[in-house]
Amino acid sequence: MLYNFMNDYNECAHERILEAIAQANRDQDDSYGLDRRCANARMLIQARLGAKSDVHFLVGGTQANLTIIAASIQPYQGVVCAECGHINVHETGAIEATGHKVLPLPTEHGKISAAQIAQYVAAHYADATAEHMVQPGMVYLSQPTEVGTVYKKCELEAISSVCKQYDMPLYIDGARLGNSFAAEGADVFLPELAQFASAFSIGGTKMGALFGEALVINDPAIKKDFRYHMKQRGGMLAKGRLLGIQFETLFKDGLYDEIGRHAVLQAQRIAAGVQAKGYALFVASPSNQVFPILPRGVLQTLAMGFGYAFWQTYDEQNDVVRFCTSWATPPQMVDALLQRIPNKI
């Protein structure tokens, strides 16, 4: 195979990250995230946020999600999210394993709206038997969403306002966050997230790190004793400095943004290329995922040279597939991919 566009964690890490780890290798430091490197990474992120949010570093996304959600709501509360939300479909019931129901809302392009949430929550409280039902206690969004779409500032503001009205923390899963910053027309950056979200994650794994998610907590109520939650859920890395070093590197000289720009540029080249050849996109995604509708025959040929993810059957001749780019995607591989796709007949 020439190149695998299956996902954005096919390679290990950006070389600057590996170098930083190697350089610090023999430094003795404190453990469990109480070290100097985590402290420094925390300050760099806070500077970008323009806020004194708490910043914790966890290894993976499922862990970050389950820990923050379990820390934020009461046993009888659930978390509202898009039907396709990662916590609803791809985490093997990790949220339910902490005792909480996921409350999915329908969505066409991966987003849910303030109006949808408001209607759902209002209906709950209007029901005379509300206490026989799971109380919506939190809202979960992904930025970008599972299909690469990106919330605008006005959308987030409206959702945040509904959340405040009903006293529901708003959590934003930013596993691919840097790619949303690089999306065309983006108007939600770290300061907006600090303003509108109760908590959010800054994904490292899919943004060039070996692993790691920074969990930013803005809401004082959720800040309390959060490290106990982390330890209990198995989310406290002994050599926590590894996370500190990586996020330091990502946020020191703009590497995080650089990685997002590269990934999105390559993805959008694919999007433009397949459209130029006459194919439609299943969903218009401005970030690092591309969902073209391609004939099965074309896909079979492609598969010999390139990896991609099957997304869903489109019709009798065509499938929707996903190409995913990252910090590591060589531009020439995008060229090669596009060359291999024939013009639509």
Place this chain on the structure above:
Amino acid sequence: MLYNFMNDYNECAHERILEAIAQANRDQDDSYGLDRRCANARMLIQARLGAKSDVHFLVGGTQANLTIIAASIQPYQGVVCAECGHINVHETGAIEATGHKVLPLPTEHGKISAAQIAQYVAAHYADATAEHMVQPGMVYLSQPTEVGTVYKKCELEAISSVCKQYDMPLYIDGARLGNSFAAEGADVFLPELAQFASAFSIGGTKMGALFGEALVINDPAIKKDFRYHMKQRGGMLAKGRLLGIQFETLFKDGLYDEIGRHAVLQAQRIAAGVQAKGYALFVASPSNQVFPILPRGVLQTLAMGFGYAFWQTYDEQNDVVRFCTSWATPPQMVDALLQRIPNKI
């Protein structure tokens, strides 16, 4: 108000049950379900089943459901049910609180089919990333369903067969079970349930008892140590004989069937009556719940004399409401109700 048709637990208990409790009041007996009366009730039920199933007595339905489900599946497994299933919508996330996701399937008349289940489960195992998703580990049905419909023997047999194929226990929530026995055309009785279900409940609360559900376990794998599960979930009544005495009374002289016949007869009189007056039923339910579509004006007048449950908005003029009957419903109150409903204009 003349009479409340809101639900089937508006009154306390059939007088024969109260008498039996009063009679045994000063008898000293063992506690926690290890008494003579539970033993006797167990034998009476086993005789009706024609099988040596384990029979446990619990106080309420939510408790019975959460205990048997948590006892039957692995942490990463969920329970498949109809969208409107009680465990999915009306138990405040009791199942999720034990760590398990509820996996709802769409339904129009309260039932799910063998084909639907088979397709859903097959799709799970066919997915290359199955282990990132909750594994369907059990199937939950209600008999009768939430909207009073009743599974036929051939339907249960087909579902049971899919369950066996995928090694999923089949649990049937019989909160109103006796009413399904009395439904016209019924062909599923206790022996069929012993044959097709891994476990099922025989509801007492909605069938004339003060409270109580008999949990029948047919599957040897679920039988093991079940009393530990009951105690852990708070489901072991200290004066367990109260449950024994009630189920003894229900199953000694055919009282359970008598109660079902009475309730269903009264419900079907309502159904026939409103249809004779020109109104349609939202769903054709042969058991003790009736769901007519009635004009809002009619409902307002009715509400002065009779209790009923709002079910859902039907259109601009009409709502779907529910009338529920029980062992306690006086036939003359059904007459009075029907008298108060005018013919459709």
Place this chain on the structure above:
Amino acid sequence: MLYNFMNDYNECAHERILEAIAQANRDQDDSYGLDRRCANARMLIQARLGAKSDVHFLVGGTQANLTIIAASIQPYQGVVCAECGHINVHETGAIEATGHKVLPLPTEHGKISAAQIAQYVAAHYADATAEHMVQPGMVYLSQPTEVGTVYKKCELEAISSVCKQYDMPLYIDGARLGNSFAAEGADVFLPELAQFASAFSIGGTKMGALFGEALVINDPAIKKDFRYHMKQRGGMLAKGRLLGIQFETLFKDGLYDEIGRHAVLQAQRIAAGVQAKGYALFVASPSNQVFPILPRGVLQTLAMGFGYAFWQTYDEQNDVVRFCTSWATPPQMVDALLQRIPNKI
């Protein structure tokens, strides 16, 4: 067997309770504890408390305990209790099943002291690695304790003060509460419990009811949405009025106190009797449990006429056993029991 002193739930219920239920049998009323009888029972209890505490009615003790504890603490917090605490040893891990560790402290006579709790909690917070350990988040006491001893007002006051200092709710399990009121020298009654406890239960099951525990919540933080918790844990009885009627009866004309006085009087007659015959008590318990140290030969003879509970081996010749009395204990059976015990040689 002449009479069983094994425990205080050998019989069903005080006759006045059965009568009240029978009388209300055909009254239609709301369900799930929203009925008139629960409202009335609530008011009667509040009047005795002299406080506007929330009062909920649950069926059993394990359920009451697990629901209030899970409602009061964070996932990473545990509940401090005496080693012999019911939640630590006799509820099959019901507390752990809600995700919380039980943190036992050693005790000789069933009680734990303010000093013990203060030292334990202070040690937690003083530890540099505290966040790697379960945070003590709540204190659980029983009144009377598992061995029938009774906390004095000054002891409760001191414990309550430590709890406030460390922001830990104080919960008192009153499964046999009425017996503590009747104990000689008692100075803790309902108003003191309303003052010192964040929440406490008023046991019905062991105090002459068919079943039922009233859960009194004084702390506003725990009051919020408590009915959701109850429903989720399976603790909301459909025909909730059954609980209302029972607690109404217990608290209307002093029946609850009368029952306590009777039980304690009979127990203390046993205690005095065995001591008069020359035997020692294992623990001096002023409530309705008596723990004499008796020779095995004597116990074998006794066992033919009377039930009692084996408590523990004392030495090569003697065992500690428990006699338990209740509302139903006939005084002449105490006479008969004492007659059967020979003087110590």
Place this chain on the structure above:
Amino acid sequence: MLYNFMNDYNECAHERILEAIAQANRDQDDSYGLDRRCANARMLIQARLGAKSDVHFLVGGTQANLTIIAASIQPYQGVVCAECGHINVHETGAIEATGHKVLPLPTEHGKISAAQIAQYVAAHYADATAEHMVQPGMVYLSQPTEVGTVYKKCELEAISSVCKQYDMPLYIDGARLGNSFAAEGADVFLPELAQFASAFSIGGTKMGALFGEALVINDPAIKKDFRYHMKQRGGMLAKGRLLGIQFETLFKDGLYDEIGRHAVLQAQRIAAGVQAKGYALFVASPSNQVFPILPRGVLQTLAMGFGYAFWQTYDEQNDVVRFCTSWATPPQMVDALLQRIPNKI
């Protein structure tokens, strides 16, 4: 500070591990542990085991412990361990958060014995009210233990035999496993663990890896669907190959054993050194932890140059402290440490 002997994760990773990661950095590979490097590491470990055990790779110890325990036992079962067991005291209730009680047994030197376990379990089943108590469902040991002692083959064999008798899986936490192999007189190596344990972990974090624990499952009943468990608990690393590469490196050329030998040698040099100076050891530990009893004055002086962990107060003049060595401990720092400790007066 000259050198920190506080613990065995003060530094990052053995250089050969960093090199291996850097070398593989741009290789595209499958994710979530389905890659070629994990497959290879698995084979290397199986070869050492001499058994076809399942081998999974997780990031951290708490996660490995909670995942395997939750996967192995029923909701009403608990896990028996030494009082000082890591799961009992230093994982913030991670086990309880999965619903299971930890059942601690007293221990003097970190070990529990087959006889102790047998007695505890037999007492459970002999109790007439066993079902009101948590059933002992699993046994957890650490090798080496929390205080560095090491189980002998005969001890493990006896424990394993009790476990089999009562159908309890035996799990051995090997966070520092390699150090037990290097202990003087060691007779338990990987084949013995494959033989006696139902599952065990091979710690990487404290043995020179950046992070990572290999979880070896011998018992077929626990093997089933284990990856679902891992994903649900947040224990499946996206770039799983990082774990594969590290364990490949550790097990390819004997590095794992080399690291253990180095750490144990340096620890035993400290142990011999302090004893030669006249001080006693609190516990005789043959692995990489040393627990001398030292005068407070000596410790104050030491603290200026060296890190160590306070363990416990010994008497009015002396404390027990812990020195921990690792792959990274420079022999000359052991020399320097010993020089700084004066002879006992």
